[in-house]
Amino acid sequence: MKIIDAHNIVRQYTLGGTVFKALDGVSLTINQGEFVSIVGKSGSGKSTLMHILGLLDRASSGQLSFAGQNVYELDDTHLAKLRSNEIGFVFQSFNLLARTGALDNVMLPSVYTSKKYHVKDRALAILAKVELLDKLGNTPAQLSGGQQQRVAIARALINDPAVILADEPTGNLDSKSGEEVMQLLKGLHSEGKTVIIVTHDDDVARNAKRIVRITDGKIVADQLV
Amino acid sequence: MNSYLKLALKSLLLNKVRSVLTMLGIIIGVGAVIILTSLVGGLEKQIRQTFESLGANTLFVFPGSIDNQGGGMPVNKLTYAMVDDIKIIAGVKDAAAHVELSGAALYGSKEVKNININAVDANFPEMYSIKLTEGRFFTRGEVAGGKMVVIIGPSLQTALFGTSRALGKELKIKEKRFTVIGITEAKGSSFGVDMDKAVYFPYTVAKQRFQIDKPGSILVKTVDTTVLKRVQRDIERRLLRQLNKDDFSVKSSEEGVKFFQDILGVLASALGGIAGVSLLVGGVGIMNIMFVSVTERTREIGLRKAVGANSHDILTQFLLEAIILSLVGGIFGVLFGIGVSVGMSKFIDTAVNYFFVGLSFAVSAFIGVVFGVAPAIRASRLDPIIALRYE
Numbered sequence: 001m002k003i004i005d006a007h008n009i010v011r012q013y014t015l016g017g018t019v020f021k022a023l024d025g026v027s028l029t030i031n032q033g034e035f036v037s038i039v040g041k042s043g044s045g046k047s048t049l050m051h052i053l054g055l056l057d058r059a060s061s062g063q064l065s066f067a068g069q070n071v072y073e074l075d076d077t078h079l080a081k082l083r084s085n086e087i088g089f090v091f092q093s094f095n096l097l098a099r100t101g102a103l104d105n106v107m108l109p110s111v112y113t114s115k116k117y118h119v120k121d122r123a124l125a126i127l128a129k130v131e132l133l134d135k136l137g138n139t140p141a142q143l144s145g146g147q148q149q150r151v152a153i154a155r156a157l158i159n160d161p162a163v164i165l166a167d168e169p170t171g172n173l174d175s176k177s178g179e180e181v182m183q184l185l186k187g188l189h190s191e192g193k194t195v196i197i198v199t200h201d202d203d204v205a206r207n208a209k210r211i212v213r214i215t216d217g218k219i220v221a222d223q224l225v
Numbered sequence: 226m227n228s229y230l231k232l233a234l235k236s237l238l239l240n241k242v243r244s245v246l247t248m249l250g251i252i253i254g255v256g257a258v259i260i261l262t263s264l265v266g267g268l269e270k271q272i273r274q275t276f277e278s279l280g281a282n283t284l285f286v287f288p289g290s291i292d293n294q295g296g297g298m299p300v301n302k303l304t305y306a307m308v309d310d311i312k313i314i315a316g317v318k319d320a321a322a323h324v325e326l327s328g329a330a331l332y333g334s335k336e337v338k339n340i341n342i343n344a345v346d347a348n349f350p351e352m353y354s355i356k357l358t359e360g361r362f363f364t365r366g367e368v369a370g371g372k373m374v375v376i377i378g379p380s381l382q383t384a385l386f387g388t389s390r391a392l393g394k395e396l397k398i399k400e401k402r403f404t405v406i407g408i409t410e411a412k413g414s415s416f417g418v419d420m421d422k423a424v425y426f427p428y429t430v431a432k433q434r435f436q437i438d439k440p441g442s443i444l445v446k447t448v449d450t451t452v453l454k455r456v457q458r459d460i461e462r463r464l465l466r467q468l469n470k471d472d473f474s475v476k477s478s479e480e481g482v483k484f485f486q487d488i489l490g491v492l493a494s495a496l497g498g499i500a501g502v503s504l505l506v507g508g509v510g511i512m513n514i515m516f517v518s519v520t521e522r523t524r525e526i527g528l529r530k531a532v533g534a535n536s537h538d539i540l541t542q543f544l545l546e547a548i549i550l551s552l553v554g555g556i557f558g559v560l561f562g563i564g565v566s567v568g569m570s571k572f573i574d575t576a577v578n579y580f581f582v583g584l585s586f587a588v589s590a591f592i593g594v595v596f597g598v599a600p601a602i603r604a605s606r607l608d609p610i611i612a613l614r615y616e
Contacts, residue, residue: 056531056609077535084533095528095613099239111228112533155532 002068003162003194004030004053009062011048011217022048023059024217030196032162035189037205038198040214047167049214050198054087054165055079067162084112088156090185092168094140094148096155101137102127102147106154113159126154130184146177153184163194170204182207229538233545240518247514248554250507251589255558256565257500258585259577263566265493266576272485276478278354282318282450283478284457286311286443286464290471301439302472305428307464308346308443314459316452321345321352322440324431330377330424331397332385340381341423342398344431352444355425360392360407363427371429375403378421379411398424401434453477497581504585507554508592515547515600519607526604527612540605547597548590555589 011023022045030036040046051057052064055071064071066082074082088109096105103123110119127133130150140148149169156164166185170178186207189195197208205211206225213221237244276283286307289299303322311320324344330337347365349355363374375398382391391405403426412420431437447456460475476484519526526539559582566575 051610054531077537080530080533080535080538083531089531091613095524095531097525097528100235104235108529109532111232112529112535112538159533 001032002029003032003034003066004028005063005065006053007063009049009052009059009064011045011052011057012060021217023052025062026214026217026219028053028212028219028222030194032194033189033192035186035195035207035209036197037208037211038196038214039200039202039205039211041200044214045217046198046200046214048217050165050167050196053196054089055083080112081114084109085115085159086162088159088161088164090149090152090156090164090166090169092171094145094152094172096140096148096151098141099139101139102132102143102151102154103136105140105151106158108155109159115159117160119158123154123158126157127151130154144177145173146180149173149177149181150184153181153188157188161193163196164188166195166197168199168201169197170201171199178204229541229545232542233549236518236522236542237546237549243514244550247511247550248557250510251504251551251554251592252507252558252561254500254504254507255555255585255589256562257503258497259559259562259582260565260569260575261496261500262493262578262581263562263575264569264573265489265496266578267570267574269486269489270576271574272489273482276482279444279478280446281478282447282453284445284447284453284460285474285476285478285481286445286460287474287476288439288442288472290474299472301441302468303440303443305432305438305440307467308440310463311443311445311460314456314463316447316456316459318446318448319348319352320443320445321348322428322443323349324428324437324439324441326399326431326435326437328399330381330385332394335385337381337384337422339422340398341420343423343425344428344435344437345425346428349425352446356410357407358410360405362407368427368429371427371433373401373403373430373434374406374426376407376409376425377405378409378419378423380419380421381424382408384422398426399435401430493578493581497584501585501588504588504592507589508551508596511547511550511593512596512600514550515543515597516603518546519543519600519604522604523607523612523615526607527609527615530607530609531613536605539607540601543601543604544594544597547601548593551589551593551597555586558589559586 006026006028009023009026010021012019012021026049038046038049048057052059055066058072067086071079071082097108106123106127107119124133127136130153132147132150132154135143135147143151164185169181169185173181182204185195185197197204199205208225210224212219286303288301288303305322308320308322311317326342326344327339328342330340347363347368350362357376360376362376363372367374377391385391385396386394391408394405395402396405428440445460447453457475457477464473529539563577563582566577569575
């Protein structure tokens, strides 16, 4: 089943009168449960693609459907709702709230979801899974980089989304912590989640089952590993 | 809504010092409105009590016209003879001239400045309900003879004589020697002035020694309140024989209270309004801090949007933060204002004006909305992609 179906996506910016195409006709289909790496150099358009797939940005033209729904027919409020319920973001720089404990950081997205569940129980269960039950009250400053990224992954999982979108998830980590984070993402894939990693690093990309290469806003290769 | 409230509270608690400092503007603003209007209220209460203590059967004759304030001090055209004229009007129980001066009292090397000096007639104890703890009042004979005798208040007694006996001692008032013949009962302070730092001597002394040949005012008591209106008209008619309409006023204590209430009402509004400006400044402070907060938390806003917050969620959170700051500030301001007003009542009369308490609190709540909207809108409009990249 297609979870993401992008067709001929163009995203262009006008900078000082000149039109710049960050994405130039990208078509991409991702099925539920896939583990995909989107690889490209800095400036290739991979981040723009991630923002569009993550419903944070709208394409200038083209169609995008998410779980069978044409997302460009939705207004911003409904897009926000779709993000809240179906997409979990993991960022390179973690983006945890400062001076806020791990548990509270994990529970943050629960405020905005329409899904019903017992927030604290679920947060504790996920924190147990990422082996941080002993750090519930620790603020980001009291956690290592690897621990912070594990909190961020737990946060991405709290609303039980269909898709995990990770933007350079190991970019700020040492190789050991990076490896731990990759193992966690692999585990999520094996549990049935759709996992999409955006990276410039081929070694990271090879963890996925499918690698999509993007250069100058165009997909240049799409192969299974 | 409940979870938004929690979010807003959490954010404010994360920045306790800043939140408190921001609220300070509102606290001071609301507090100032309450304190200033309480002071005016106290003044009003005191004036009312002063008039009421004289009794409802009291009339006052002032020089000049109170109703037609032409500007400047009126020329005093009252005379001591008029006091005797008033005394014989039917329904008048008694009348007394009153001259008020200020000056220094001296005993030995001790000096007390700015004492309240009253030149009065022998009937003043009854007229002003003054009682003595020691000694005696001066007699009609002493008044007629212009005897240098004085009755002093307990504060002045303590200041000049300490614990030693004051009766029979000679003190100097405005460079003239007087013999102390009585001590009045303590009256406390009025308008922040110590009423017990007062002296009373015969008005004839003021006339002969201080060249004051006109009474400052005339106090009239009627036999009862039913004749008050008629006596008031009769006094006016009697005085009009010698004076013009604008040369004097005859007012009952009720009218006196009313007159001051009108003035104080204007004063309360003016002071409340001035203090209200500081409330407005407090609101600008909230807006300023909320803008800083939005900028500082740009990444947080981006993240919240990424995990599913829509613009309305963000708007609500930031607006609630501003409203909480001003509302909690308002509550503390009310407590602070009432607390200070009650605390001050030990030294000076205050009466908390609950109309202004309610008004200033309502304004503080309103300010949170008004000054919170602009920062909240800015926060809600942030592009999540740009916000997440913000350093």
